Amino acid sequence: MNVDSIVRKVAKSNLKITSLVGSGISKASGMPTFRGEDGMWNNYKAQDLATPFAFQKNPILVWDWYRARMRILLKAKPNPAHQALTELEAKGIGIGVVTQNVDGLHEIAGTQNIVEVHGRIRYARCISCNHYERWDNSEFAENVGELPYCSECKINLLRPDVVWFHETLDPDKWTKAQNYIEQTNLLFVIGTSGVVYPVASLPQVAKQMGAIVVEFNIEETPISSISDYSIIGPCEKTLPEFIGKLFEEMGI
Ligand SMILES: [Zn+2]
Structure with missing residues (x-):
């Protein structure tokens, strides 16, 4: 029809x-889909990085991957x-x-x-208190190797406000x-x-x-x-x- x-x-x-x-x-x-072929980054698959376990083990690695994604996203309209x-x-x-x-x-x-x-990749949330903040800016995205901390409680890490594998x-x-x-x-x-x-x-x-x-x-x-x-x-x-x-x- x-x-x-x-x-x-x-x-x-x-x-x-x-x-x-x-x-x-x-x-x-x-925007690449970050699944399948598009999903590889420095020999890691999305499924290996977008998990609570990966973040617990190596939060810098996970954040650097999200920074790489954000650098692509910042060009998308x-x-x-x-x-x-x-x-x-x-x-x-x-x-x-x-x-x-x-x-x-x-x-x-x-x-x-x-x-x-x-979820929404442009926001991060505190892993402990209920604080959200935007991080879709080039300063944050370029800041490779740094761990971002919550600007509210100052002591806990921020994580991307997205639903990871193994999360509901x-x-x-x-x-x-x-x-x-x-x-x-x-x-x-x-x-x-x-x-x-x-x-x-x-x-x-x-x-x-x-x-x-x-x-x-x-x-x-x-x-x-x-x-x-x-x-x-x-x-x-x-x-x-x-x-x-x-x-x-x-x-x-
Ligand atoms: Zn906090």
Whole structure:
């Protein structure tokens, strides 16, 4: 089915769109995925560094890896797919973005209702007190070999505010993500292969609650089989095109 026909099928009044987003959306912004081939850094794999055990054993090594990632991230900008989701929200039909990405590009694109289920790399948090601070600046990112300490309690280390392997999701964020899914009647699944649980369960939940599921991805994925429509192609092209046509069809 072509895009125009799909747009006509899904357009209706009272649309409440939630977007479930994965790393595919940030590729056009120059972000490596840090999984698979992209994940190697100085012969370490992401799975060896993004863990509480690695941080306990060698916090300098883990922080230096995050500094390397931040130096890449500082050059990244939101692309037309991020911007299209901001417009969707501005028009009042996008109710929330649930993202597995930690790069913060939705926030920079101006989207307001975002749940970063895997955390946010631009912030660090104290390992002991409840203090958070931004570290997305080149001074911090260049400061290789240094351990950052909490500016509040002064005695404990900061760690990146992301969910590591072997850690569970923040229950408040998970509840918020589920709320969006429960309210939605049209779910966009964007740039995610849908293999990382529990996030991968959300399209199924939306479907069971009666939502239509439209997938945007570079290739078919396990989500395709439960999607009502799959739009194959780079999402920085397909998503703005689809959303533009949807606005046209709805006259908004
Ligand atoms: Zn502290």
